[in-house]
Amino acid sequence: MAGHPITRRNLLLGAAALGAAPAFAQSNWPDHPLRMIIPYPAGGSTDVLFRIMAESLKDKLGQTLVIENKPGASGNIGIDLVAKSPPDGYTVGGATVGHFSINQFLIAKMPYDAERDLVSPSLAYELPNVAVVAANHVQAKTLQEFIAFAKARPNGISIGSPGPGTTPHLSGVLFAARTGVNAIHVPFRGAAQTIPAMLAGDVTFAVDNLASYIPQIESGAMRALAVTSSQRWPTLPDVPTMAEAGVPDFVVTSWGAYVLPTGTPQAIVDKISAAHKSIASDEGMQKRLLAAGGRVLSSTPAEAKAFAAKETKMWREVVRLSGLTPQ
Structure with missing residues (x-):
């Protein structure tokens, strides 16, 4: 069967067409879900x-x-x-x-x-974390007051979290390291367990996901001392950032x-x-x-x-x- 002769012009045209194919596919992206x-x-x-x-x-x-x-x-x-x-x-x-x-x-x-x-x-x-205490068990109104309270306790404080390696757990580790507070980590399976423990006075403090604590903060059961975002959180405009509360370089x-x-x-x-x-x-x-x-x-x-x-x-x-x- 006779074929078309292979010429330099045909080779160049073929190469150009191949080179254009990916660009054409990208320009049509996305063409399906x-x-x-x-x-x-x-x-x-x-x-x-x-x-x-x-x-x-x-x-x-x-x-x-x-x-x-x-x-x-x-x-x-x-x-x-x-x-x-x-x-x-x-x-x-x-x-x-x-x-x-x-x-x-x-x-x-x-x-x-x-x-x-x-x-x-x-x-x-x-999503930021929020430093919180149970209002009925910790009288501190600011983060600095809480740090002073924690340092004055012979056995330090307990910090609740949703489990080892989570950002709340690691935020608690960072807080203790930055402030010099003696703290014991108390792991739970989630905020649904941490919150009742805090309200019962079994756990002193948490630096946990803000979304989980909004209802307790709004009801007054929990007191928000600081947020870990770089700026004040829009839904909690009166709560300072960690830097504003006296703990710099704590954006988590x-x-x-x-x-x-x-x-x-x-x-x-x-x-x-x-x-x-x-x-x-x-x-x-x-x-x-x-x-x-x-x-x-x-x-x-x-x-x-x-x-x-x-x-x-x-x-x-x-x-x-x-x-x-x-x-």
Whole structure:
């Protein structure tokens, strides 16, 4: 069977067509629904906040986001699925501070390396912790009064948390180290157990997730002494930051970020980043996240990478102070 002669012109045209194919595919992205993996169970703060933002993200991208909850192993199961997915922009993950900056210091055999295997188009949200005491058992009205109270106790204080390695636990470790307070860690399975123990006077103090304590703070059962965000929290404008309360260099938030597998075309990474920036600037979205207990963030991919690196350095030191070792 006769074929077309192979000429230099044909070779050049063929090469040009092959080179244009990926660019054409990227320019059409997304042309079918995206898969969004949340590495925690439905109903938790990570799931709730990413679902709220996904509603707007699908409108910006013009495609449905099919959300899948893949919990387990401190969220590593779900994020590992993202890291090992094809880098075509059709699998997006909702990662948290633990995946970027904490888990690698607590888990001996990590299935992925966040710095090597993931790229983040943008930071997504943050949640602060709040330093709280039970109003009926601790008379301190300010953080400095509480520190003086704690130092005057022969046996120190107890600090409740949702368990070893969580940001509330590590926040308590950091607080004790920064203030020189003698503290004993009392782990629980969650705030639903910590709060009754505090109200009963069995636990002195907590630096726990703000969203869990809002009802008790509003009722007066708990007294908020400081928040761990860099600025005062909008729903608690009268509560100072840790720095304002006299404990500098104590910015601790549980934050989330979109992630894609490394190798995803930069044009796709940038498109998601721009879409989220638009979402984050919407006043209605800001109010919806605040009502759910979070504050919307946005960043460039470079800013997200730098932020994660800074957080990793801090959490490495906090884990060292905690005495926890990889298991």
